[in-house]
Each structure stands twice: as structure tokens, then as C-alpha cells.
Amino acid sequence: MTGAMTLALRPTDLADDLSRYIHRRDDGVFQFEVAVKGARCANCIAKIEAGVTSVAGVSEARLNLSTGKLTVNWKQVAASPHAVLRRIRDLGYEAQPFDAAASLGADEGEGRMLLRCLAVSAFGTVFTMGLTDAIWYGGELSPALRQTFFLLAASVATPVTLYAGQPFFRSAFRALARGRTNMDVPISAALILSLGLSIYQSVQGGQNVYFDAAVMLAFLLLIGRYLDYRLRNRARDAARHLLALQSLLARRFKPDGEIETVAARELNPGDRILLASGERVPVNGTLESADGGGTELDTSLVTGESAPVRMSLGAALQAGSIVTGQPAVLRATARVEDSLVADLARLLEAGQQTRGLYVRLADRAARAYVPFVSGLALMVFAGWLASGATLAIAATNAIAVLIITCPCALGLAVPAVQIVATGRLFQRGLFVKSGDALERLAEIDLAVFDKTGTLTTGQPVLKNREKIAPDILELAATLARASHHPLAAAIAAAAGPGPVAPGVRETAGAGMEAMINGRLCRLGSAAWCGVTDDLLDGRLWLRCGDAEPVRFAFQERIRPEARALLAELMGRGIAVEMLTGDRGEPAAAIAAEAGVANWCAGIGPREKAARMETLRQQGRHVLMVGDGLNDAAAMALAHVSIAPGTAADVSQSASDMVLRGDSLEPIVEAIDVARKARRLVLQNFALAAVYNLTAIPLAAFGFVTPLIAAATMAGSSLLVMLNALRLARRPA
């Protein structure tokens, strides 16, 4: 009954709902933005752009590969946004209209701003260096010419430092406003004070100006800042992707039986909603009617298990599941914001906020460093005054202490090590999304794994092969090869390559049938083959004519490297645990095979997140490795998380690191590199501290010339960079 109603929908029913994604630019061009997933290469660009441009009315389409955003323009002729979305999906990519209003985050322009500051400070560095170096090495300059040079340098360095220093000033101001200190406080102080002191000196006709030091400091630190930004750039908007998964539209039955299309957020409990095959369930509800008394759903969002689950009438369906069987009618029991996907998004957001509280090593160092240094500068100031120096000399020396102790090397120490470490891990197949993820990874003492798709390959294999006669297996395979269903694929894989039976018909959610040697052969669910089976899913039956039906049972295959990986982790003092939404029996089998003593089966995404919370309160530092959408919330709550490359997009966004290949092996190396990186960062801190401590007496007693200031700055930066590079060379 329902199929016909689906077709009765007019395209205009939907068009109105997408209009809020279409913006009219000032020049009259209509702009529609689409988030495209899965585009990776030049071919994808060419295919998508050509495909979308050929949609009637579209004048231009351009895909930004870095952000995954496709901008579609059209002029007077109104193109259909639905045609655009359909075309992209037909090409094999996921497409969602991009809500520009929701995504215009504060950090959109951050990269551009950093690059601008970097360019300005690079220009300033070269220019002021040219002017001040001439003074240090050309001793024969007359005082008048020297002052001219200083004033010239001042006129360049002042605007450059004030402009390029903005990222530091802003961050320092934010920290101070909240009553905290961070790295940027001493950096900003050093920048402003050295600039102010130098301007004062130039106007007074003095000798000691630090223009080059100030500009170079900004330049070096901006490099560190930009590297850090590049690391974080791709880690954005996990929660937004998850929200995009909520189906935007739903088809609701009106009281008179007509169907109307409404936005999913307008649904109320009690509404009857039509779900076609391939559609996502918009809200939690119960299955009211379906052809054949039930339907099949892909519930991977909810349970993480990829095998479709059969639902009979009256069963509770959770939002986010995808209908893979017969079209069905759902009676809503909750609103969108009370449904599972919205719940997950909230959990995810909460997890990211907790994680935002993590204090980076550099900032922890700064908390100890800032009071120490400012106290020291005050003492120097007081000391000089007490020994009868003028106010100007006392201030000059106190400022010299602040400049010389500026944590320039510290600001570079951490990003330099992290860039080298992430570069090395990238070569080994692990993509690290943020620098502090490495810091957190170095601290873990417990690793929690998801089962399906993480410890196992996620693809079922035939379990009872030895009980099935070879000719029966081959017969089943001739049917199975025609299907993409994971269980059918497992049969085809067990039988090896071979022919497909002519005239195979597949019924979604039921099975396949064909006439073979004059007998009707059916491969599929128990109901499809007319067998009574106490287990509803996870098994296939084959029935040919009157012959005895044959049962095919399946099991998951553990990843070949999993056992060794877990042993390696335990060898490093890291406990191992497994959480799964699967039933107890297969979970026990996999746990035993992988060598996991602690495991928990049959738990959903909320319980997984709750378990993370419990562990956190116990003071454990947890690494969560998971692939399913159901793991996303737990992953966001964990101390640090890793997703396999096969993981769902949301899990990849929620995780700190993504494996590029199909193997879990790089995890061990990642932990080793992270621990080594932590040691190197601490070493770098120590090096920088020693450097600064030697320079402090010089500064305190007034011996720091601009030459010494520039040399210590460049010297300590060079030292920490070289130390960081050791990570690339030596095996961890």
C-alpha cells in the first residue's frame, strides 16, 4: 500500500523546506551550499562539479576539498536543490544541505588571520633585522644616523608587532579576564614591553633597542601557532555532523489519510509517519504496520552492530535507524529533541566540553612560570631602586628580565615536538587531529575497545562450514553472489568465485529466489524459507524444492593483529576492556579469542558513555577505540580516542586520531611516540628554563644588550627545534 503513496509525492512538497538553505547574494545569484562527504581526489572534484553543473539551471559548482563544501550557484532560472542533492547522491557521495547559519563558528577565519599575522611579522622581521643588524656590526655609524635607523625600525616594528601580536593579546586577555594565566600572558607582556622600551630608547637616543627581538618573537611563535591550528583544523564540528544525520523531513499522514511532508522537528508523539526503504527513522516510535508483518532495520547508529535487525509489529524503533526492508508506518512516541540522535549529540557536546577543560602541558608550565618571572622582575626593579639607580634604569633592567625570560622557546617547544610526532605517525598510518591529543595519549592507563568493526573486521564469516556439503554451499553461493547483503557476501566468500544463478530475484529484508534445475530455491530469512527458527536474525536458510532446509550460521572474525596488539598494550602497563552492544554469547567468544578479561555486552551508547564517566571519576585515563556511531559519545567522553579508518563519519569526527589503514597496529606505536613526545616536551621545557636562568642574572645586572637578547632567543628556539627533530629520527 505504501509504495504508491511514496510516488504520489510532488517535488514541490519538498522544495519549500530547502529554501532556507538557499541564499540570494547581492549580485542576484542564488547560492546553495552542500556538505559533500567522501570526496578525496581530483576525480571526485571533476565528477561532482561536472555532474552538478549539468543539472538544469545551475550556472556554477565548485567543491572545496579541504572543507568538503560544495557551492552551487544559479541565476534567474531556478534550479532545484533536490535535483542537485539527488545528482550528488547518484554519483555515490553523501550530500547534506549545509546550514551556513549554524556553522559560522568563531574559528572560521582563524586560519586566515594567523596566516595574515605570519606574513606581516615575516616582513617585519626581515626589515627590522636589516636595520638593526647594520647598527650592531657597523660600529662606525654616527649617532644621528643610528637614531634615524632606530626611528625607521620603530615605525615598521610598532604596527607590525601590534598587528601580528593580536592572537597572543586576545588569548592573554581572555585568560586574564577569567582570572587565569596562560602562555600568552608573558608572551604579550614581552612583546609590548620590549616594544615600549625600544621606542623610549630610540626617542631618548639610547643604544638598546629590541625591535628585531620583538618582531622575531612574534614570527617564531606564530609559526608554532599556525602549525597547531593546522593540526586542529579538521577536528571541528563533530556534533554538527551528527545533527545532520537527523532526517530533515518526514512524511506524516494527515487525519484524512493524505500524506504531508513536514520538517522532522514538527513531529509530535502520536503522529503516523511513512518510512520508505532506505530512509532514516526521524523520531523514536513504534512500528505500526508494514507489508509482511514487519521490516528490517540497520540499527548501526543505535547498537553499532552492522547486521540488519528484523522488527515485528509493535516493536520500538529508535531514531537514526535506517529502514532496509519493507516500507513501514511508524507511530511517533517522542519528539526529535527527545530522540536518540539528539541525545547522542548532547552527550557528544558534553564530552567535548569536559575535554576542553584539559590543561595543556605548556599552559601548566606557564601557571608556574608566570608568577615566578613577574616576581623576579619586581625584585630586580626594587633592587636597582634600593641601590640608588634612577627609575628609568631600574625599569629598563626589570623589563630586560621579562624579555629575556619570555617563553619563546616554550611556545615553540610543544608545537615543534607535536608536529614532528604527528608527521611520523602519519607516515605509519595514523592521523592525529590535535596536538594535545598526543599529550593525553601519553597519560592513558586503560584502553577500552568496541567489538564489532574494531576488534573484529565487522564482516561476518560462515561459522558452520564443515557441516555444509560442498554442493549445497555452491548452490547457496549461486544465489548469494547476486546480493550485497553482508551475510550473503559471507556465503559467496566461503564458496569462492563462481557463477550466478540465472534470474535471481531479491526481496529486500527477506531473501533471494531463483529456479535452479526446475526447483524453486530460496536463500534468506527463516520466514522466507518457511522454517521456524527461534533466532530471528544472524542466520540464513537455504531451501530447494522439497529438500530439507539447510541452516547457515555466521560469526565475526577477529582482526588478525588484535590479540598481539592487546598483549603489547598490557605489556606497557595499560589495562584492556571491551564494551559492545552485541549479545553476550558472541561477545564472550571474541573476548576469549582476543584475550580480554574485562568485557561488558549488550550495552547501548548511553551506557557506554556512562561507563566512561564512571572510569573518569575513578581517576582512570581512558583510551577509547571505537568505530560505530554508538561509540561516538563514549569516545568524546574518553580521555583520548582513536577511530579506525572504516569508522562512521561521526566517530571519526569525535575521535582524536583516525587510523588510515585497516590495521590497528599503529596504536601501539602511537602510544610509544606520544610518551616519547611527552619526554621531549619536558626536556625542551628544561632546556629553555636552563637557557633563561643563565640569562636572568645578566639581565638583572644590566648586561643584556640587544645582541644577547636576539642570540638567546634564536639560540633557544633552535635548540628546542633540534631536540624535537630527534623524534623523527630515532625509533621510539
Next chain:
Amino acid sequence: MTGIALIIASALTVGLSALGVLLWALGSGQYDDPDGDAERILLDDPD
């Protein structure tokens, strides 16, 4: 002395114009899609 003034003036001019070009390129979005630009060079021209 005139030489130094000339050199400094021309260094400033050259430096500032290079900076200006870079800032213009940034502002016009030429650094917005580094990944895409790296791939696009492999595409044949549509005409």
C-alpha cells in the same frame, strides 16, 4: 647617505608590495582550499 635612503626606501617598497600581494591572495580566497588546489592541477581543462 642618499644611497642608504634610496636602498631603504626601495626595500620598503618591494617588501610592502610583496606583503600586499600575499594579503590580497589570502583575502581573495586563494588559500582556502589547499587540498583541492593540489588535486585540481591534475584535472584537464573542461574546454
